[in-house]
Amino acid sequence: MPSSELEIDESQIDFSDIYAKYSVPEPAGFECIVVVDGAPMVGADKEQKLIDKIKSLFKNIGGVKDAVMPMDEGGKSKGYLFIEFETPAQAKAAISAIDNYKFDKNHTLSGNAFDDIEGFANVTETYVAPPTEPYVEKPHLRSWLKDEYARDQWVVMKGDDTGIYWNNKGEMPDLVHSRPKWSDMYVSWSPKGSYLTTFHKQGVVLWGGPEFEKIVRFAHVNVKLIDFSPDEKYLVTWSHEPILMPNGEHHHVIVWDILSGRQLRSFPVAGAAMKAPESKEKGPGATVKIDWPMFKWSHDSKYIARMTPGAEGAISVYETPGMGLLDKKSIKIENLKSFEWSPTENILSYWTPEPEVGNIPARVTLIKLPSREIVRTKNLFNVVNVNFHWQSNGKYLLARVEKAATKISRTHNLEIFRMREKDIPVDVVELKGTENLTNAFWEPNGDRFALIALEGTVKINVHFYEMNSAGSVVATAASKKKEGGSAAVAANVGGAKLLKSLERKGINQVIWSPKGRIAVLAGVRAFQGDIEFWDADDMTMLAAGEHYTCTDVEWDPTGRYLVSSVSWWRVQQDPGFILWSCVGTQLTKQSVPQFKQILWRPRPATPLTLEEQKAIKKNFKEYSKEFDVVDAKETSKIDKAVLEKRRALWNDWVSYRRRCYEDWTREAEL
């Protein structure tokens, strides 16, 4: 889910009832006791001093009742302490605060709940007797990829139930696994589909393997948002509830290592995002908007970057797994507005506006990491806003530029960076002066993109463009000439060719098939739910349908199916989903009471080499014949089953009616 902005509208999602009803019970026992491990081992002379020092770490949390440091026979401490707090909440806060805390040069503390240690201890005990305990293999996290019918899975939340199913085209899906009350909030998949994430008051849990076993959990009270690294090695979590650190800072974001389950680092959240919990407390109706992901992963999960906007702006890049600041310093960028990673290279794009004083233009910059070499800049004028849209191969960077024509009116144009060509030439596409560009959508792995533009207050235009194959010198020159700004629609400016323009009242999204070529135009959320399937190869419409009050539309990872759904979280009337074929044939419509969410399980990139893939594509005719036979058999089997069922039903009905008829005639005689 590479979305740059996740809108969390908490007024729309009411969690309170869920929390009240299904709050997971606190573990019984010593929930007020925290075990601090990793402390220096000291003699009796320093015993009290160390205890006091460690106690002082919790002064911001308060409520320390007692602290005990076990000593061995030799009078040396064992390196751990038991700290008792007045309340479980304080204990929990203390764990978060102390875990991974650098006590001194040689000692990093860890914090655990006493109950957890108990659990671990038990595990250890059974482990020392290996002959009796069979070796438990780690579940095969990728077993689902080997389905013999080449199907895909989805997860569905309805009411309190969460279930994972195989999609069987229009037929009844097969249940893989389901649990009641699996998640207290929503669920989400990791980017390659290995893990299903569930949300709980205490944190998130990742599940995987054929039986969806619990793989790992991350304690982060009231966690609301998460973001996986692209390689599924790391997880970032966010909660509006601050964790009080020993140094008095409030941290909201934690970066975790998934394999070890350990916290790598936590971060405070600067500026606007801090206001989130307060505005929420103002009561219902308060809408919280958070830029999420707040920390952006590089394509190879090597770096994670976040920005500080404004005059003291900077991009801070941290290196995994140590999570140290790259080269120990942030990249200072005065007036930084926003940034994005290239999806295939360690290149960052960012932009800065024109300062109010001084004669400096607005600028889009591309910077390479870790060298910090600036590979391209582009100056722009009268800029109000810039949005970045990277093509999925990193071949193009489309900058959607909003400019001030006058004090109130705006014009839009596109600056398209050709990343693969020498010196990164930039094509400029001008739009009609009256058009307000609202969004842009790249075809995955393709050279085409779609634009949605608002003209006036009601007219909505959808434009399809294609990048000319070579950013020829002529095209670049032409774009230069046009840079002065032309009012008319630029049908063929620079290296982008207008393929088609449509006027569509009810459309606010273009959702490309992950395989490209097919683009779905949809009107979701505030719109009526129009859905159109377009073939971009010849720009013809394949099919038009409707899913009234549709809230979400998602392609399966293979581009064979599309699911449109109405989530009960947003619309209480007729929640459910429709499964469409890739060309817009409605396969099935399911009305499900309290249907909340449906998500296709993502797949990792194919392990086949390019040659292997090419060979398969080349031999289409051969295996297609074979599959045709299988398909025909399957279809006739289904048809036959339906036919037989109907025959049986009809025969039952006939005999029932005969019986009734006999009763009736007998009674009539009486």
Add this chain to the structure above:
Amino acid sequence: MRPILLHGHLRSLTRIRYNSDGDLLFSASKDNKPCVWYSANGERLGTFNGHNGAVWDLDVTHNSRYLMTGSADNTCKMWEVETGKCVYTWETRTAVRAVSFALGDEKALFVTDATMGQQSTIHIVPIEADPEDQTSDVLRTIVVTGAKVTVAVWGNLNRTIVTGHEDGTITEWNPDTGAKVKSSKNHEKAITDIQFSADKSHFMSSSKDHTAHLTDSKTLKVMKSFVTERPVNSACLSPLRPHVVLGGGQDAMDVTTTSLKGNKFESRFYHAVFEDEIGRVKGHFGPINTLAFHPSGRSFSSGGEDGFIRVHHLDEDYFEFKYDEENFDDLPQL
């Protein structure tokens, strides 16, 4: 074919019924004035003026001479169809929810509502050949304990009375002893309509629980279920084809809060045996409250919350439509 629109009622329809010949269509509405129409062309024959409250139910004698109506004005009235004159009035303590003539037209029942400390009560009354002789005498009253009665009809050969209840229960009573014979909670929510097949061997029940059932009268066992995503207000059986029609929509209260487009105010046809939906007939601007099939099976009517009655004559295509698995030669003809 284009439907015929009957617009004579000022408020939402509560019940429509054809007479046994099918030439007349009777309608009751919340506007106090039941009407009678020619079913063939939609011409209004007349109104029955005299009630002071919403009319909940009506029934007509086999010979179409008398009409019985039950109203929220705490009366049940009998009318001469030809003249529109009220020939008798039963005064009751609460609103009259359901009325039904028994086979032979020598008795009738009406059910009074469970309100104001009263319980739902079935009143079985004799019907005199000459209305002049009609008295307030009652053959039997059956006090219904438990959930209130929403619909009531006579069962096969007057041996039973079948009632539908607010909690989704269907109950069978012995009209001679007043005893409860059988009871079955076939629905989750209030029963909105019960309509028998011609031979009374089975009946359709519809409910606010979004379903309609086809039920065997003898056992009260549900044989077929038809599921929608809206409350079902009425369901009827085709006398000719193995089809059922369902009508409904959301509760009147919720109608105003949603736009017209998303609403489903369609009469929905289902195959009675296979339970598949086979077609929809659009038209009403509000929920459909009552449905009736013409005795010939060639047309059906729907009465809506919007105050309209729509008479739909079915196309030839409809009668030609058939599953390969159906063989009508096997079926006994009544």
Add this chain to the structure above:
Amino acid sequence: EERRLASERVILIEKRREIKEYEAAKKIREDEIKRIEQARKEAEAEKVRMEEEVRRREMEKIAQIRAEREREEAMKLAERIAGDGKNKNIKDELMNLDTKTLMDKQLELLEQEKRDLANKMRQISKRLDHTERAMRRAESPKWEADHVE
């Protein structure tokens, strides 16, 4: 007596003349009426004729417009059926067809387009599905190896 007779004759003659004059006057009057009537009738007939003429012209004009439009439609239709001008002969041939035949042709064309689209849709989904299945078959052992590692 003679005088009496003569005077009577005079009177008679007078009378006769009067009658004759009266008759003449009457005839003139009647002729006049007849003439006016005739003229009126003629005027009316003329008017009707004129009106008819106007109507006829209008009809002609409408027919002409209709024919023109039909031809335009036919032209468009012909162009559509003939494709991108590749097949000029077919186009010319089509231009000479009457509207009814053209309409039929259009219907046929629409049907053909529907069939083509359905065909194309089937092809697209089949290619995607079968390629995916072939890929998965090749992938499967690799996922297994992935786990064993």
